[in-house]
Amino acid sequence: MRIAVLGTGYVGLSTGVCLAEIGHHVICIDVDERKIATLKQGKSPIYEPGLEELLIKNSSAGRLVFTASHKYALNEADIIIIAVGTPQSDDGQADLRYIEQAAKDLAEHIVRDSIVVIKSTVPVGTNDYIKQLIFAHLKNKVKFRMVSNPEFLRQGSAIQDTLKADRIIIGCEEIEASNIIQEMYRPLNVPFLLTDARSAEMIKYASNAFLAMKISFINGIANLCEAVGADVVDVATGMGLDKRIGSAFLNAGIGYGGSCFPKDVKALLHTSKEHGMPLSLLVETIAINEEQQELLVKKALNRFGTLTGKKIAMLGLSFKPETDDMREAPSIRISRALTALGAEVTAYDPVAVTNARQVIGDVITYADAPIKAANGADALFIVTEWEEFRKLDVKALLDVMKHRIIFDGRNCLAEEVLQECGTIEYCSVGRPAV
Numbered sequence: 001m002r003i004a005v006l007g008t009g010y011v012g013l014s015t016g017v018c019l020a021e022i023g024h025h026v027i028c029i030d031v032d033e034r035k036i037a038t039l040k041q042g043k044s045p046i047y048e049p050g051l052e053e054l055l056i057k058n059s060s061a062g063r064l065v066f067t068a069s070h071k072y073a074l075n076e077a078d079i080i081i082i083a084v085g086t087p088q089s090d091d092g093q094a095d096l097r098y099i100e101q102a103a104k105d106l107a108e109h110i111v112r113d114s115i116v117v118i119k120s121t122v123p124v125g126t127n128d129y130i131k132q133l134i135f136a137h138l139k140n141k142v143k144f145r146m147v148s149n150p151e152f153l154r155q156g157s158a159i160q161d162t163l164k165a166d167r168i169i170i171g172c173e174e175i176e177a178s179n180i181i182q183e184m185y186r187p188l189n190v191p192f193l194l195t196d197a198r199s200a201e202m203i204k205y206a207s208n209a210f211l212a213m214k215i216s217f218i219n220g221i222a223n224l225c226e227a228v229g230a231d232v233v234d235v236a237t238g239m240g241l242d243k244r245i246g247s248a249f250l251n252a253g254i255g256y257g258g259s260c261f262p263k264d265v266k267a268l269l270h271t272s273k274e275h276g277m278p279l280s281l282l283v284e285t286i287a288i289n290e291e292q293q294e295l296l297v298k299k300a301l302n303r304f305g306t307l308t309g310k311k312i313a314m315l316g317l318s319f320k321p322e323t324d325d326m327r328e329a330p331s332i333r334i335s336r337a338l339t340a341l342g343a344e345v346t347a348y349d350p351v352a353v354t355n356a357r358q359v360i361g362d363v364i365t366y367a368d369a370p371i372k373a374a375n376g377a378d379a380l381f382i383v384t385e386w387e388e389f390r391k392l393d394v395k396a397l398l399d400v401m402k403h404r405i406i407f408d409g410r411n412c413l414a415e416e417v418l419q420e421c422g423t424i425e426y427c428s429v430g431r432p433a434v
C-alpha cells in the first residue's frame, strides 16, 4: 500500500518506519525542513532504540521516503496518517492547532480517493470535526473516509511496541475503510478491536489516564508503606500477582512525566468537566503526581535540615530511561526546587544532557560521568532508572562523596549492590530506610 504519514515525531516516525518494515511504501512528511534533511541522511532526530537501523534499512530498500512537500507526498497516497502533536493548552485541554493545519494542508493537496487516519491523541469528537474541516477546504473532487486509530507505543520501546502491539484499535463507521486499515496492519498479526471513532478516541485517553492513576495509586501506597513500615516493592509484587490487577505500572517512584500522561490526564479531566461529569479520580492522580516529584527534595531537607550550600549529585535527567526526552521530566522540578533551596546540583545522564540544558539551563552543572557528578557530593539522587545505574560501581561513587547518602527515586539499586557498599544511608521510595 502507498501510505503518507504527516508528522515525524515519535509517533509518526515510528509508525512510518514500522509500516515500511512490513512492506508498505511510506512517505513521511514534516513541515520542518531541517528534520527532513536529517532523516534523508539516514539519521534519526530523536533517540529511540532500534529506530535508526530500521530507518536506514527501509530507506535503502526504497520503501521509506522523507519530504517537506505535501504535494509530492499526497500525490499517490491511498492512506494518509495524521500523527502530529496535540500539546496541552493553558487551560488543560488539547491544543488542536497542528492537527487543524495538517487537515488543511491535506485538503489542499489530495488528488485521489483516500483514507485519512488520525493517530494523534485527540479529544472525543475530533475525528468528526477534522472530517468537516477537510471537507470544507478540499481543493479537488475526491472522496475521503476517516478512521480513528490511536497508538499505544511508549518512548524508549516505540519500535517493539509498534511491531508487537497488544491491540490495534480501528474506530470507523464504514466497513470498507476499516477493512483496508486492517489489511494495512495484517502482517503485524496483532488483535484488532473494531469500534466507532468516538469510542476509539476515548480508549486512548482512558488507557493513559488509567495507567497514570495506577502509578499515582502505588505512589500513594508507597508513602503509606513508609509510614507503617511496609515495603512497597513486595506490596506491588503481591498485588500484581492477582491477574485482575496485573504487575505493570506498579513501580513506585517520583511520579510520571513525559509528553503523554501529564497532558492526557489533564485533557481527559477537562473533557469530563466540560460535559458535567468531572472525573475527580484524575484530580487526585495529578495532585499525588505533583507532590511525588518533590519527594526526594523533601527527604533530603528532612535529613540535612537545610540544603543551602549542599552539593547534590543527580543521576538521570530524562523522564524515563532509553529516551532523551525531557518533557515533564521530574528532574526539572527537582532541579528547580533544589537550587531554590540553595543547593548546588551536578547532573549526569547518558543521553539527555543536550535537551536538559535547554529546559533546565545553567542553574545546574552537567557532568559527563557519574563519578564526576558524585565528586564531593553531600548526597546522590537517582532520578531516572537507566540500566547503567543499576550496574554502577556504587561503592566507588560513595568513596568520592562527602557523605555516603543515596536517595533512590526509582528503587533501582539492588540489595546485593548496597551490601557491597559498606557504610551507607540509603533512602528509597516506600521501603524501609537502610
Ligand code: UGA
Pocket (backbone or CB within 6 Å): 121, 151, 152, 153, 154, 155, 156, 208, 211, 215, 248, 249, 250, 251, 252, 253, 254, 255, 256, 257, 258, 259, 260, 261, 319, 320
Ligand atoms: C505512555 C503510554 O505508556 C503509551 O501506551 C502511550 O502510547 C504513550 O504514553 C502516548 O500516549 O503516546 P510513555 O509516556 O512513552 O508512554 O512512557 P511510559 O513508559 O508509559 O512512562 C510514563 C511515565 O510513567 C514515566 O515517567 C515513567 O517513569 C512513569 N512510570 C511508569 C512509573 O513511575 N511507574 C511505572 O510503574 C511505570
